[in-house]
Each structure stands twice: as C-alpha cells, then as structure tokens.
C-alpha cells in the first residue's frame with residue numbers, strides 16, 4: 001500500500017491566522033455593526049498602478065489577434081521581462097545575465113520549490129521570528145531545521161552561528177515579521193559564513209522596495225562573494241501590489257555550484273520539467289513595473305505605506321513602546337506592554353479599542369512578548385488605529 005509523505009503529519013497546525021479570524025469573528029458577533037481597525041494581515045490595500053493596468057490591457061488585446069497572439073511562454077520567463085529585471089539590477093550596480101533571472105508566479109512558490117535543488121534530508125537554518133512558510137516547506141521536505149533565535153539585544157538581526165552547520169540558510173531582509181534590515185557588513189558576514197561552510201543562502205528580498213536608507217543593501221548580490229553562495233527570491237506582491245495578480249522572480253548566478261553541479265542549469269531543468277511558464281499577459285504587466293513611469297507610480301503607492309508606518313511609529317513613540325521596523329520596512333514589531341504576552345496584548349487591543357495586530361508568538365517561540373503591525377492598510381484606517389493605540393496606552 002502507498003505510504004504518502006508522512007512528514008506532512010509533523011506539520012504544526014497553524015493556529016495563528018485561524019485564531020485571529022476566530023477571535024475577531026467572536027468580537028463582531030458580540031458587538032454587531034462595530035468596525036475593526038486591521039493592522040494584522042500582510043496584504044496590500046492599494047490598486048495596481050496605471051502603467052501596469054495599461055500593459056495588462058494591451059497584452060489582452062495582443063492575445064486577441066493572430067499576429068500578436070502568444071501561446072506557451074518560455075518556462076524560465078519571457079526575454080523582455082528577464083532583460084528588464086537585469087537592467088533594474090544594473091541601475092543598482094549589480095550585473096546579471098538575463099538568463100540568471102527566472103520569472104516566477106511569486107516568492108511563496110519559489111521558497112518551497114527551490115528545495116528541489118537540494119534533495120531531501122538536508123539541514124536548514126532558519127533565523128526566527130520567521131515567515132512561517134520557511135519552516136513548513138522544510139518540514140514537508142523532511143529536512144532537519146536548526147532554529148536560530150534572535151531577540152531585542154541584537155535588534156532581531158541574526159548573525160552567523162559559527163558553531164552550527166547547515167546546508168541551506170533562509171535570510172529575509174527587510175524581515176517579515178520584525179521589519180529589521182541587515183546592514184551591508186552583517187550580510188557580508190553571512191556571505192562569508194556560507195562560502196566557508198558550503199551552505200547556500202536563500203535570500204528573501206520580498207520587501208527590498210521599502211528600503212530608503214542608501215547605506216542598506218537591496219540585494220544580496222551587492223555583497224562581494226554572494227554569487228558563489230546565494231539565490232535571491234523576489235516578488236512584485238508588496239513592491240507593486242501583485243498579491244492577487246501573481247508574479248515574482250528569482251536570481252541564480254552561474255557561479256553558484258555545489259558538488260560539481262551548476263544550480264542555475266539545474267533550475268532551468270527543473271522549470272522546463274515542472275512548469276510551462278507564467279502567462280504572457282502577467283509578464284507584460286510585470287515588465288511595466290520596471291519602466292521609468294512604472295517605477296515612479298509604484299513608489300508613489302509605496303509612499304502611502306511608508307506614511308502609514310510613520311503614523312504608527314509616532315503613536316508607538318508617544319506611548320513609549322519599544323519596536324523594530326517601520327523604517328525601510330512595512331512591518332512594525334512591537335514589544336508588548338509589561339506583563340502582557342502576545343495573545344494578551346492582541347486581546348486587549350481587540351476588545352478595548354478594536355485594533356487587530358498579529359501576535360508575535362505565531363512566528364516562532366522567540367516572538368512571544370511581541371506583536372506585529374503592518375502598514376499595508378488604508379491610510380485613514382491606519383490613522384484611526386494609531387489614535388486608538390495612543391488612547392489605550394497613554
């Protein structure tokens with residue numbers, strides 16, 4: 001009889017968003033007609049920019065005419081989009097061959113799918129608090145997980161644990177959930193560690209577009225030595241509002257080799273076997289993000305979220321709560337008031353001022369005692385949430 005992948009039975013139930021939904025539903029049932037101020041969910045609130053919408057419409061028209069119709073797209077991405085992304089990196093001083101760029105349907109898919117490159121039973125280092133998909137994808141793959149806790153002392157920034165070894169390392173900067181951003185020097189230490197130990201870094205850059213400080217790296221490939229130890233996973237979800245439209249990209253340098261095999265060539269083989277590419281229409285929409293007008297427009301939208309972050313930071317400063325993030329990142333990671341754990345603070349905010357956050361305990365054990373706020377909400381709602389936080393805690 002077939003034995004399925006029993007590693008699925010080792011997955012912890014994800015109580016986090018389920019519990020949040022349950023508690024908010026219970027509140028609304030007990031208080032019909034009341035409104036909640038949601039700073040919990042990491043989804044965007046603003047629409048796609050006009051340049052993307054125009055490109056999507058034009059691409060739909062292309063599909064209507066024999067002369068411009070596209071069937072299957074190249075599995076690793078359309079040349080026009082791979083070139084546009086490589087040109088975008090070049091503006092930051094990072095030289096990529098377009099064939100080192102793989103167009104994807106988003107970062108989530110890639111963060112799990114890329115594990116195909118390494119085979120099962122590997123050891124994976126995950127700095128925590130972490131985006132929950134890292135742990136779950138590796139449990140499914142039967143990998144051993146080394147949890148690397150971070151805390152307030154280091155501003156929730158992980159540094160390489162030289163006493164530990166891993167085959168694969170997940171790094172996320174700017175980080176979800178903490179909003180902490182690795183400096184160039186810190187990222188250099190990780191690159192050195194990976195090259196010395198033979199590990200491969202999966203660098204999740206889903207939030208790089210929120211970086212404003214010119215001293216901070218957007219890409220791990222701005223760091224010397226990264227081309228021999230890193231894969232970068234990017235997404236247009238938060239950069240350009242593609243959460244429901246779906247498109248991302250992954251960079252695998254040609255120099256990245258392990259056991260004599262080139263990981264770029266392996267990923268070409270993987271994609272040409274397991275996918276038939278991303279739709280022509282979406283890739284046209286994605287390419288518009290990288291045009292000058294597209295960049296201006298997405299940055300105007302990002303500014304809305306950055307202003308939300310400032311509104312929330314002013315509120316947290318006013319009530320004296322310690323936090324990371326908010327600057328160069330769309331998340332604020334807030335220390336709970338004395339005596340409250342993550343869920344107790346969540347309950348207090350919900351029941352007393354109708355503000356919804358995300359309990360930090362859901363992102364790993366070292367997240368206990370913290371709450372995550374997102375800045376992706378509607379500005380008026382975020383401003384009202386900020387006022388309510390001040391009213392409750394001042």
Ligand code: PLP
Pocket residue numbers: 042105106107108109131172175176204206234235236237243247248
């Ligand atoms: N990586 C991180 C750290 C995220 O927070 C998210 C989404 O919230 C993703 C990846 C997934 O992005 P995508 O929408 O491209 O799948």
